[in-house]
Amino acid sequence: MSSETKQILTTDGIPLEVSLKKAEKKNKIKAFLLVAPLLFFLIITYVFPIGDMLFRSIDDKMVTQMLPKTFKAMENWDGQELPDEEVFAAFHEDFIKLVEDKREGKLSTQLNYTKNGFKSIIKKLRRASKKFEEGNYKEQIMAVHKRWADVEYWRAIQRRAPEFTGQKYLKGMDMYVNEEGKIVSVEEDRRIHRVLWLRTLEIAFFVTVFCFLMAYPIAHLLATLPMKYSNLLMICVLLPFWTSLLVRTASWMILLQQQGIVNDFFVGIGLVADDNRPEMMYNKTGSYVAMTQILLPFMVLPLYSVMKTISPSLMRAGKSLGGTPFVAFWKVYFPLTIPGIGAGCLLVFILAIGYYITPALVGGASGTLISNQIAFHMKSTLDWSFASAMGLMLLSGVLVIYWLYNKIVGIDNIKLG
Amino acid sequence: MASKKDFVKFDKVDKSYDGKVLVVKDLQLDIAEGEFITMLGPSGSGKTTCLMMLAGFETPTNGEIYLDGKAISSIPPHKRGIGMVFQNYALFPHMTVYENLAFPLRVRKIPKDEADKKIDKALSMVSLQGFAARMPGQLSGGQQQRVAVARSLVFDPQLVLMDEPLGALDKNLRESMQYEIKHIHESIGVTVVYVTHDQSEALTMSNRIAVFNDGKVQQLSSPDELYEKPVNSFVAEFIGENNTFGGEVSDISGGKCKVKLANAEILANPISVKGKGERTTVSLRPERALINPSTKMDNLHKGKIEEVIYHGDHTRVRINLLGNPEFILKVPNSSSNLDIKLGNEINIGWNSDDARALDPK
Numbered sequence: 001m002s003s004e005t006k007q008i009l010t011t012d013g014i015p016l017e018v019s020l021k022k023a024e025k026k027n028k029i030k031a032f033l034l035v036a037p038l039l040f041f042l043i044i045t046y047v048f049p050i051g052d053m054l055f056r057s058i059d060d061k062m063v064t065q066m067l068p069k070t071f072k073a074m075e076n077w078d079g080q081e082l083p084d085e086e087v088f089a090a091f092h093e094d095f096i097k098l099v100e101d102k103r104e105g106k107l108s109t110q111l112n113y114t115k116n117g118f119k120s121i122i123k124k125l126r127r128a129s130k131k132f133e134e135g136n137y138k139e140q141i142m143a144v145h146k147r148w149a150d151v152e153y154w155r156a157i158q159r160r161a162p163e164f165t166g167q168k169y170l171k172g173m174d175m176y177v178n179e180e181g182k183i184v185s186v187e188e189d190r191r192i193h194r195v196l197w198l199r200t201l202e203i204a205f206f207v208t209v210f211c212f213l214m215a216y217p218i219a220h221l222l223a224t225l226p227m228k229y230s231n232l233l234m235i236c237v238l239l240p241f242w243t244s245l246l247v248r249t250a251s252w253m254i255l256l257q258q259q260g261i262v263n264d265f266f267v268g269i270g271l272v273a274d275d276n277r278p279e280m281m282y283n284k285t286g287s288y289v290a291m292t293q294i295l296l297p298f299m300v301l302p303l304y305s306v307m308k309t310i311s312p313s314l315m316r317a318g319k320s321l322g323g324t325p326f327v328a329f330w331k332v333y334f335p336l337t338i339p340g341i342g343a344g345c346l347l348v349f350i351l352a353i354g355y356y357i358t359p360a361l362v363g364g365a366s367g368t369l370i371s372n373q374i375a376f377h378m379k380s381t382l383d384w385s386f387a388s389a390m391g392l393m394l395l396s397g398v399l400v401i402y403w404l405y406n407k408i409v410g411i412d413n414i415k416l417g
Numbered sequence: 418m419a420s421k422k423d424f425v426k427f428d429k430v431d432k433s434y435d436g437k438v439l440v441v442k443d444l445q446l447d448i449a450e451g452e453f454i455t456m457l458g459p460s461g462s463g464k465t466t467c468l469m470m471l472a473g474f475e476t477p478t479n480g481e482i483y484l485d486g487k488a489i490s491s492i493p494p495h496k497r498g499i500g501m502v503f504q505n506y507a508l509f510p511h512m513t514v515y516e517n518l519a520f521p522l523r524v525r526k527i528p529k530d531e532a533d534k535k536i537d538k539a540l541s542m543v544s545l546q547g548f549a550a551r552m553p554g555q556l557s558g559g560q561q562q563r564v565a566v567a568r569s570l571v572f573d574p575q576l577v578l579m580d581e582p583l584g585a586l587d588k589n590l591r592e593s594m595q596y597e598i599k600h601i602h603e604s605i606g607v608t609v610v611y612v613t614h615d616q617s618e619a620l621t622m623s624n625r626i627a628v629f630n631d632g633k634v635q636q637l638s639s640p641d642e643l644y645e646k647p648v649n650s651f652v653a654e655f656i657g658e659n660n661t662f663g664g665e666v667s668d669i670s671g672g673k674c675k676v677k678l679a680n681a682e683i684l685a686n687p688i689s690v691k692g693k694g695e696r697t698t699v700s701l702r703p704e705r706a707l708i709n710p711s712t713k714m715d716n717l718h719k720g721k722i723e724e725v726i727y728h729g730d731h732t733r734v735r736i737n738l739l740g741n742p743e744f745i746l747k748v749p750n751s752s753s754n755l756d757i758k759l760g761n762e763i764n765i766g767w768n769s770d771d772a773r774a775l776d777p778k
Contacts (some may be wrong), residue, residue, distance in 0.1 A: 319495045
């Protein structure tokens with residue numbers, strides 16, 4: 001055995017590696033026990049709900065469970081011609097059970113989502129099924145209504161066989177699966193979600209831009225002022241941060257409404273006529289103004305923490321080497337603040353893209369975001385699976401942005417504080 | 418090229434930051450072309466302020482600064498063409514060494530091939546060839562400092578300012594960098610204004626040293642003169658080691674004066690005392706006093722050894738002499754045959770020429 005591969009032993013003759021592991025085992029257990037509460041907390045409050053959301057958004061067991069025998073019988077059906085007696089018999093059996101449980105109404109609603117026209121023929125089938133005789137169910141069911149003899153409707157039922165579906169995601173993008181099983185967009189005048197997604201991106205983007213433009217000079221001032229002034233200014237920046245979000249949004253409502261302070265001021269200085277006060281609320285303007293103000297600290301703080309570390313002698317060096325103040329700023333100072341800009345923009349953009357309360361209160365119809373739509377489905381239509389699907393789409397959108405950012409700027413190049 | 422005596426001229430310059438305290442008072446200073454001048458002083462003495470006014474980052478409250486005969490107070494820093502080395506190097510951390518050096522050339526719109534030549538030359542001057550592609554963060558402190566020096570010289574400025582450039586380096590590196598900067602100065606003949614609070618740095622590097630205290634230049638002279646012939650007690654205290662006696666002039670005649678101490682009288686060289694009865698501080702360098710002098714010296718007194726400290730090449734002996742318990746003697750280790758033992762009484766002698774009677778503290 002060569003000396004390089006020879007095992008190193010401790011003085012007691014135990015291999016060094018074994019001894020090291022033994023010595024570190026205690027510390028490792030201690031370390032794990034210390035982080036365990038947080039780990040469990042994260043699993044319970046983060047991993048589990050997101051997993052549940054994902055499951056809900058694709059869960060389509062309802063119909064599967066209502067027609068178990070039918071779908072079993074349909075496994076041998078090729079979908080070209082009308083199914084044979086076996087399927088009809090199974091369907092009849094399932095249907096009788098549903099009628100007994102008074103759940104046939106739910107089935108009609110669900111099937112109607114897939115294809116219009118199920119509601120009435122299921123009602124008719126319920127009434128007729130009481131007089132059905134045993135045997136030859138195909139003939140009897142087809143006699144109830146001509147749609148029951150139409151293969152399209154049986155295909156529609158078959159489409160609901162899988163336990164999971166991506167339908168809700170398609171709906172989130174204003175698309176659906178048509179009779180031929182192709183993915184198509186809904187008619188132009190019925191598209192609501194695409195507009196909302198685009199508007200969400202647009203508002204988040206511009207709010208980020210406005211925040212950046214306003215925060216950069218403030219952060220620079222904060223970083224360069226003497227301590228006693230910068231502390232005061234810092235409190236001014238943070239004060240809104242410590243105020244309730246609702247209070248802040250409500251005060252914007254007071255400021256921005258048509259008879260509000262800002263409009264009064266504009267009329268007072270003669271900028272606008274009294275009978276022609278601009279609407280600054282319940283539209284995009286309201287969302288822009290209020291969200292920019294509320295998200296401003298999230299931009300100021302990372303910028304400030306980065307600027308604080310930039311030595312003032314760097315700017316001086318730039319100038320003493322012959323750079324004009326602008327060149328010194330642009331070539332020396334600005335590149336050094338990029339980690340702060342990245343962190344601030346990412347933070348503001350991600351917060352803005354999922355913003356809810358402010359646009360709901362001051363955004364009106366044209367200033368609401370996708371999160372308001374999600375809340376609407378959570379609270380009003382109770383279509384939780386659709387809300388989950390949109391929530392997950394939002395989450396993956398954020399992750400994509402994060403990934404892009406990592407590709408372009410690099411995540412190591414970020415500094416949050 | 419005849420070198421100008423007043424290449425840089427501070428003319429009656431005052432500077433105040435708050436309108437209450439003058440940081441620099443009535444500064445009058447001429448710097449010759451090609452000179453290495455050091456501004457030396459304790460912190461808060463106004464030396465860095467002077468440098469910042471020269472660089473253009475501060476404006477004089479009163480008076481004017483001239484560079485090569487032109488008043489520069491109204492010229493912004495980037496148009497002065499003065500190279501500067503900062504205390505913490507101030508290298509641009511997001512640029513490579515090459516880009517750092519190219520910065521002053523690029524803003525001057527110097528063509529690339531010419532700029533490359535200049536950068537090569539500057540890097541070889543500080544022996545950093547082959548480091549051009551490194552980032553400043555990948556360099557050691559000494560290397561960063563050399564890049565900073567190279568950057569301040571790469572655009573051939575007539576004047577280079579250095580603001581405590583070696584302050585962050587360890588002792589050995591600092592000493593070798595001192596020689597390196599000195600050699601660079603000697604080889605290219607640029608005028609250097611150097612600020613430091615480290616007296617040994619000032620003594621080794623400079624042609625002339627301006628000792629600052631309290632916003633004023635206390636003494637402006639060559640290093641040897643500064644050490645041997647300080648003009649006031651601040652300079653005597655600040656530069657090197659110093660034994661002092663506080664007393665009153667009892668007689669002054671023929672280039673000598675008698676100074677009456679609490680319980681004795683010594684002979685001294687009257688530098689800043691004019692007549693009898695004046696208070697004075699007599700300053701004597703430790704190496705000028707001898708134990709049991711063989712030649713005749715006009716001051717000879719007995720003192721008791723209080724402490725002996727071994728320093729390798731020499732031994733420091735603290736003696737209670739004429740009421741001064743802090744009197745220090747430096748004894749070379751070759752003369753170890755002397756009777757230096759704790760508690761012994763010994764004779765100590767010095768020439769009155771070396772004992773300079775300066776202003777009272």
